[in-house]
Amino acid sequence: MKKTISLLFLCIFSGAITLGGYKYFFENKSIPTLEQTANSEHTLPLKTSSIAGSAAPTDFTQAAENTVNAVVHVKNLSYTRTRSNSLLEFFYGYKGETQAQVGMGSGVIITEDGYIVTNNHVIANASELEVTLNDNQTYKAKLIGTDKQMDIALLKIEADKKLPYLVFGDSDNLRLGEWVIAVGNPFNLTSTVTTGIVSAKARNLSKSGIQSFIQTDAVINPGNSGGALVNTRGELIGINTMISSNTGSYVGYAFAVPSNITKKIIEDLLEYGDVQQAVLGVSGLELNNLIAKDLKIEQTHGFYIQDVVKQSDAEKVGLTKGDIITQINSKPIKTFVDIKSILNTKRPQDKVEVTYIRNGQSKTDMVALIKAQSQQVSYNGFEFEEITEQERERLKINYGLKITKVDNPNYAPYKDELEQGILLSINGQRVQNTAQAKMLFDKIVNSQKIKLEVISSSGELIRILL
Incomplete structure (x- = not known):
């Protein structure tokens, strides 16, 4: 009995010593905090994000649901006559046949009374135009006008109800890396939604330098032409136009006409019947290292003026040969496309603020634009x-x-x-x-x-x- 009590006492005593030692040697010593560790001379100077928690993924659902109802299917019906055969015509009177050809694309409703914007190449040479809404209702469409240069066309349908439509966003406010949504009808699949980011702005795809596109990596295929490019708020910021591909299918590059240019074209077609093209009234060269060296100037970017249109406002305010335009409306000018991306949204007599360099000094003047004339x-x-x-x-x-x-x-x-x-x-x-x-x-x-x-x-x- 005494042995049992002695053994129990010894166990309790040993346990007490163990517990006391743990508390003394471990719990009383503080564990280094993240802040203390960062200040240690033996640690790497890593920076931590000031954002609490990870950022939530972008939600595209609301913007996509609003967009699909305003994107339509456009069918282009045209007729061509097959070439006649002289022998068949002589012996049998055969003069060829008329064949129907069907082209397809997408379009975007922009007003509740049925105005629709699409690409010019979607409706080119059409004998009949047919529009199918997202609810499968079909209407005959009338062509209001086109701008072949920027590949935009305006259609009108007469519906017996108010139609869902998209509001225009400001494409000038787009930022590189911003999420965008493309909605269209590729391969006859209605309401196809893809996402991507803005890869580039003011991208020129023509030799003349007159075009200015938004480049995205959203998946766009044949049939998407004329469809909507919207931001995450569901605002229309572009009309999908083309892809860059050797195969004809998407390989990572897609292009859209900016909404600000599209809106201006539509307003011109409705008000004037054609597109009002405005120019600054100067001609010249894009500067780079080689051209600057030939001209013996230090400035290597900007637009070098070689000639000024007689009696234009540019001449009246004093712009002259040798001036280098560096900004228009506070936007940097490095290429001719930069100028066109601004002027494409303007009309004759609109005024722009032109900043230019003359003899090493920066000057700014307001210049009224003039109507583009045939050279x-x-x-x-x-x-x-x-x-x-x-x-x-x-x-x-x-x-x-x-x-x-x-x-x-x-x-x-x-x-x-x-x-x-x-x-x-x-x-x-x-x-x-x-x-x-x-x-x-x-x-x-x-x-x-x-x-x-x-x-x-x-x-x-x-x-x-x-």
Whole structure:
């Protein structure tokens, strides 16, 4: 009995010593905090985020649900006649057949009474246009107007109800890396929603530098053309236009016409019947290291003015050759596309704030824009101007200049045939624009003869030796 009591007492005593030792040696010593550890000379100077907790993922559901009801399916029905066969026509009277062709794309309702914006290439050469809403109701559509340069078209349907529509957002406020949602009808799948981010702004895809696109990595495929690009608030910030791909399918690059440009085009079509194009009234070069070296100037970015349009407001405020435009409306100017991205949203007589460098000093003036005019060139009693996109499409040509005036007395008998004809080539070289024509004409000395290839106003091919 005594042994049992002694053993129990010894166990209790040992336990007490163990507990006391633990509390003395472990609990009384503080564990280093994160702040203390960071100050230790043996730790790396890592920075911690000031944001409490991880950021919640972006929720696209509300914006997507609002957008799909305002995106429509656009069907383009056109008719073409197959080429006739002379033998079949002689023996059997066969003159070819008329075949129907169907093109498809997307569109965006922008007003509750049925105005719809889409791409020009979606409705090009259409004999009939048909629009199907997200609820599968179908309507005939009327073409209001187009801007082939920016690939925008405006349609109108007559519905017996108020339609869901998208409001315009400000595409100028887009930021690189911002989330966007693309909604369209690729492969005849209605209301297809994809997401991505803004990869670039003011992206130029034309040789002329007149276009300015939003680039995204949202998945866009054939049929998405004319669909909506919206921000996470569901505001329309672009019209999906094209992809960059060797296969014709999405490979990571997609482009949209910015909403500010689209809105301006639509307002012009409704108010004026065509697009009002405004220009600054100057011409020149984009600066880079090589051009700056040739011009013997230190400035390596901006727009170098070479010429100013006579009697324009740019001339009146004093802009002159050698001035370097660095900003318009406080936005940096590095390329011609930067200028066009601003002017594409303006109209003639609108004023812009132009900041420029002259003799090393920065100056700022308000300049009223002027209406864009067709560029002209003249030579030996002939006057030429550039052909509009509508005329190129009608004539089925992608080069040439229009002959606007013939004052050369040697060709007075042929004046009616030559005026409104098309100059195709100079000395065998195809003519693309007035700048090229002027360069070719300037190279010709007085005694040298020149051969012009012309399509007359009646459609005949004529060769002229001047």
